[in-house]
Amino acid sequence: MTTLPVFSHLYIEEAARSLPLAEQIRARFPKAVEVSIANYKEVFNRPRQRWDHQRQSLKLIIAKRRDAFLYQGSSFVPNFAHDRFYYTTPILNCLYGCEYCYLQGMFPSANMVVFANDQDFITAAENTLTSDTPAYLCISYDTDLLAVEQLFGYCATWIAYAEKNPHVTIEIRTKSANIQALKDITPSPNVILAWTLSPETITHTYEHKTPSLQARLEAISIAQQQGWKVRLCFDPILRLPNWQANYRALIQQTFQTVCAEQLADISLGVFRIASGYRKALQERSPQSKLATYPYKVENSAASYTKEQTEEMLDYVSNELLHFVPQEKICPVPWQL
Amino acid sequence: MIPFTDRATLNHAMKRDCLVIVSLPSEAKPLIEHWKLKPLRRNQTEERFQLSHNNGIYLAISGMGKVRSAIATSALLASKVCSTPNPIIANVGIAGSSINDLLPGTLVYINKIRDFASNVSFYPDVILKHRLPEAPLETHDTPVTTQLSNRAIVDMEASGFIQSALSFMAPSTVMILKVISDMCDGTKITPQDASTHIQGHVETIGHLVEGMRTHLPEPIALDDVDLKTLESIVSHAQLSTSQTHELTRCVTALKAQQKPFLAPLKNLLTKPITSKSERNAHFTKLLETLYGGTIE
Numbered sequence: 001m002t003t004l005p006v007f008s009h010l011y012i013e014e015a016a017r018s019l020p021l022a023e024q025i026r027a028r029f030p031k032a033v034e035v036s037i038a039n040y041k042e043v044f045n046r047p048r049q050r051w052d053h054q055r056q057s058l059k060l061i062i063a064k065r066r067d068a069f070l071y072q073g074s075s076f077v078p079n080f081a082h083d084r085f086y087y088t089t090p091i092l093n094c095l096y097g098c099e100y101c102y103l104q105g106m107f108p109s110a111n112m113v114v115f116a117n118d119q120d121f122i123t124a125a126e127n128t129l130t131s132d133t134p135a136y137l138c139i140s141y142d143t144d145l146l147a148v149e150q151l152f153g154y155c156a157t158w159i160a161y162a163e164k165n166p167h168v169t170i171e172i173r174t175k176s177a178n179i180q181a182l183k184d185i186t187p188s189p190n191v192i193l194a195w196t197l198s199p200e201t202i203t204h205t206y207e208h209k210t211p212s213l214q215a216r217l218e219a220i221s222i223a224q225q226q227g228w229k230v231r232l233c234f235d236p237i238l239r240l241p242n243w244q245a246n247y248r249a250l251i252q253q254t255f256q257t258v259c260a261e262q263l264a265d266i267s268l269g270v271f272r273i274a275s276g277y278r279k280a281l282q283e284r285s286p287q288s289k290l291a292t293y294p295y296k297v298e299n300s301a302a303s304y305t306k307e308q309t310e311e312m313l314d315y316v317s318n319e320l321l322h323f324v325p326q327e328k329i330c331p332v333p334w335q336l
Numbered sequence: 337m338i339p340f341t342d343r344a345t346l347n348h349a350m351k352r353d354c355l356v357i358v359s360l361p362s363e364a365k366p367l368i369e370h371w372k373l374k375p376l377r378r379n380q381t382e383e384r385f386q387l388s389h390n391n392g393i394y395l396a397i398s399g400m401g402k403v404r405s406a407i408a409t410s411a412l413l414a415s416k417v418c419s420t421p422n423p424i425i426a427n428v429g430i431a432g433s434s435i436n437d438l439l440p441g442t443l444v445y446i447n448k449i450r451d452f453a454s455n456v457s458f459y460p461d462v463i464l465k466h467r468l469p470e471a472p473l474e475t476h477d478t479p480v481t482t483q484l485s486n487r488a489i490v491d492m493e494a495s496g497f498i499q500s501a502l503s504f505m506a507p508s509t510v511m512i513l514k515v516i517s518d519m520c521d522g523t524k525i526t527p528q529d530a531s532t533h534i535q536g537h538v539e540t541i542g543h544l545v546e547g548m549r550t551h552l553p554e555p556i557a558l559d560d561v562d563l564k565t566l567e568s569i570v571s572h573a574q575l576s577t578s579q580t581h582e583l584t585r586c587v588t589a590l591k592a593q594q595k596p597f598l599a600p601l602k603n604l605l606t607k608p609i610t611s612k613s614e615r616n617a618h619f620t621k622l623l624e625t626l627y628g629g630t631i632e
Contacts, residue, residue, distance in 0.1 A: 001547035002465045009447070009462060033470050035448050035459070043459050046507055050461075052553050053508035057463045282585050292589035294627035 004057040006095070009033045011043045011111075016064040021152065022116040025062055028151055037061070044092070044109045051284045054110035055097055065090075065115040069124030073138070076274070076301070078267055078332045082136030082169070084129065090115050090154050091143040096175060097208035099288045100236060103142060105277025112143075118157050131167045138171045146174040146193070149181035162188045173233065177211035177219040179226075187227040192264055194231040195220050197254060199246035202238055206290055213250070217257040229264045234320075235332065236271035237312050238290065239304055248319050255323045266320060269332030270312050271295075272303040352509075352549045353418035355425040356395040357409050359493045361386070362527035363429050364397050366535040370542055371395070376417075385411065392549065394418060402451070402475050402496030409500035424509040424548045425501050428541060430530050431491040431514035434484040435471060438516050443537040444489055445544075446512035448472035451495035458498040461508035464547050468540070473514065481522035489514055511548060513541055558584075558591060565601055573609050573618050583619075586626050600625045 010032045016022045017036075026034070037043055040063035073085035092113040093103055104110075115121070129135040139145060139158050149155045155172055159182075162170045166189075173194040198206075200213045211219075223230055232254065237247065271290075273281070275297050285291045295302035303309065313331050320329055358364045364386075367373070373388035373395055385408050386397040394417055398408030409425070431444070438444060445468040450457045452474045462470070474488045475495035484490065494512050501510045515533040517525045534541075558566070566587055570580050590597040601622070609615050 001543075001551050003463055003551075004465050011459075033447060033462075035472065037448075037459075038457070042457060046459065046502070048502065048504075048506045050506040050508050050552075053463055053506065054461060059461075279585070282589060286585070286589040286592035288589075289593060292586065292593070292627075294623060 006058045007032060007060040007112075008057060009035060009059045011035045011037050011040070011059060011061040013037055013040055013061075013063045016062050016116045019064065019116040021114075021118050022062045024153075025060070025114065025116070025151065029060075032060075039063075040113050044107070044111060044113055046108065049109045051104060051110045058095070059111045061111055061113040062116050063113055064117045065120060069121050070128050070137075073136075076272055076334060077138070077141070078269070078330060078334075079136060080169075080265070080267075080330065082134060084133055084135035085138075086129065086135065087138040087141045088121055088125070089142045090118065090121055090139065091145065091148070091152065094143050095147050096144060096210045098175075098210065099206040099208070099285060100238065100271060100273075100281075100290045102273050102277045102281070104284050105273065105280035106142070114152055118154065122157065122161050125161060125168070126165070129165065129168050131165070133167070135168045136171070137168055138173065140171070140173045144174050144176055145172055146178050146181060147176035149178060155182060156185055159185055159188050159191050162191045166190055171231070175207065175210045175216065177215035179219040179222045182223075182226075182228070187229070189229065192229045192231050193220075193223050194233050194267070196233045196235060197250060198234075198238070199243075199250040200253075201246055202240065206238075206288075213253065214257075217254060220258050224259050224262045230258075230262065231264050231267060232258070233267040233269075234316055235267055235269035237268065237316055238271050239293075239308060239312060243312070244315055247316050251316070251319045251323065260323045263324065263328060265328045265330050266324060267330050267332065268313055268316055268320075269334065270304050270309045272301060272334060275300050275302045278302040351392060351420075352552070352554055353392045353394065353420045353423040354545050354549050355409075355412050355418065355423050356393065356545070357398050357405060357412070357425070357427050357493075357497055358395065358429050359398050359400050359405060360429070360527070360530060361397055362530040363534050364388075364395060365531050366538050367395060367428065367541070370538040384408070387412075387417070392419070393545070394423075398493070398497075400492060402477070402493050404496070405493035406496030406500040409497050410503070413501070413504040420554070422505075422509070422554060424511065424545070424552070425505060426511040426513065426541075426545060426548075427494055427497040427501075428513050428534065429491060429493060429515075430517035430525065430533050431473065431489045432480055432518050432520040433489055433516040434480075434520050435487045435489065438469060438471060438489065440516050440518060441533060441536060442516045443468055443540055444514050444516065445470045446473045446489065446494065446514060449494045449498050449512065450474050450488070451499070452476045456495075456499075458495065458502060459507060460498065460510040460512060461506075463508050464544075464551055466544060466547075468513075473512065480520045483520050489516070490520055508552060509548070511544065513537075513544065558588060562587065562591065562598070565598055569601055569605060569622070572605055573622070574615055575619060576615075579619050583622065586623060590626060597626055 040061045070086045079085035145154045169190045171192045281291045296305045371393050373390045376387040376389045388395045396408050398405045447470045480490045
């Protein structure tokens with residue numbers, strides 16, 4: 001007996017059913033079983049859900065976001081010198097299964113929620129991010145939008161918004177190699193495609209279902225050729241056996257494919273997680289060595305010690321300096 | 337006391353027990369014959385229900401109605417009658433249909449249960465592949481003898497069953513299967529009819545139950561030796577509740593990763609603890625010993 005395919009079931013909020021994006025998604029999955037729901041939380045927030053069971057056959061919940069379209073940026077993530085730093089969550093959860101991902105601690109379900117009222121998100125951004133001050137908006141934090149662009153088209157929606165709102169810099173963070181999805185879209189100068197890169201051994205062992213490192217690098221190269229602004233994110237840096245050699249190899253491999261001069265910048269950060277999420281992560285994935293590593297816990301956060309953090313950031317920065325100038329390297333201003 | 341939810345490690349090799357709740361003896365008969373179930377000696381917990389057992393399958397006859405179904409489900413789950421700590425649970429029975437293409441004799445996999453009286457809905461996860469039609473179900477307090485405006489399957493037990501089951505268990509370990517007995521048109525269903533409907537699908541029901549028992553990763557408890565050692569450490573070191581949770585998570589993780597933990601724990605048992613600061617230092621040492629070299 002095998003498991004049902006990904007998105008074998010569409011749980012659809014009645015309020016979302018008639019939205020154009022919901023209809024488009026339903027048309028993409030004509031064989032999916034549709035289940036009507038009153039509110040996405042009925043399914044997504046059920047207690048005692050087994051993340052490991054659900055990962056075997058992810059379901060898609062199509063909902064309508066009613067409030068909280070934009071959130072203020074968290075101190076766990078860099079704001080790249082923007083005082084007005086927001087993020088938005090048009091989709092909850094991710095197709096990929098990275099063992100260290102905070103989403104496992106944050107959400108009670110592995111299933112994916114897509115909010116089909118995309119225009120309400122845009123309206124909220126227009127109302128909140130007024131043109132008097134530059135703003136920085138991350139749209140792909142609690143998911144990987146580029147990985148599912150063919151299904152939901154959220155990147156295209158936000159890039160169109162960015163074109164009309166040049167005071168807003170948009171970051172689309174991804175591990176995907178799906179640059180093809182943007183082939184018909186003109187690159188926008190205030191949209192940054194930010195790729196998370198990890199050593200091949202980490203990608204292979206801990207970043208389940210993600211594209212290989214080389215596939216990501218080739219996607220970055222194509223994006224650069226097409227004229228997209230690209231950010232590299234060596235984040236999270238993980239302290240695993242031979243981490244120095246692995247990160248050196250990663251950086252060398254990266255710049256064999258990626259044009260250093262064209263990079264917008266490079267973000268660096270060691271693994272860090274809210275301690276509450278870490279507990280949940282540990283309970284959900286007791287077999288994961290990353291989840292159960294003895295991180296230092298302080299001020300409701302778990303990470304490496306100050307000395308370890310400095311050592312890791314210094315090492316990776318120094319390796320990067322062989323390829324890019326100091327001013328392009330942006331360590332995440334965060335430590336315990 | 338070690339928290340129950342922390343007692344989990346992944347083990348794909350174990351086969352889960354299965355609890356099956358049916359409402360009527362006539363629905364149970366074909367299943368009892370198929371699984372060759374034998375009556376289980378009644379004790380105080382289960383005395384209200386007929387309980388049969390064989391080879392990891394436990395079948396209870398709850399009686400009619402959602403309240404009886406909920407009582408039977410709760411009693412069974414609370415009684416820990418099963419030999420494995422995290423069984424799967426299924427509700428099997430006959431139901432009416434107000435969906436024109438789901439005719440009498442059809443076995444249906446239920447993907448949503450709405451309690452008609454309270455208008456509250458429940459959702460089991462459907463993870464494993466099957467070839468049955470799926471449909472939502474409404475649980476009514478009285479028999480439905482007229483066609484509903486909603487397209488749904490209709491019964492009198494499932495909402496009680498699932499509300500109780502989901503109080504104990506993961507939605508992915510709960511399954512509801514119904515055989516259509518009538519089209520909500522007032523047709524009288526005899527016990528023989530009910531048996532015949534279930535009998536027609538016992539192979540498929542058996543196959544689905546076996547699939548869930550085998551293919552969903554099984555969380556197993558720390559065994560008695562682990563728990564005893566852990567409890568003696570907690571008691572000896574007078575650990576706080578949060579320290580106990582942390583230690584349990586750590587030991588569970590090490591067990592899941594097949595790392596040694598009993599010997600280092602026992603080594604630390606000999607040191608006397610006389611103050612809170614000693615306790616905290618002891619706890620830090622304990623974690624360092626256990627985690628030491630986990631990755632690096």
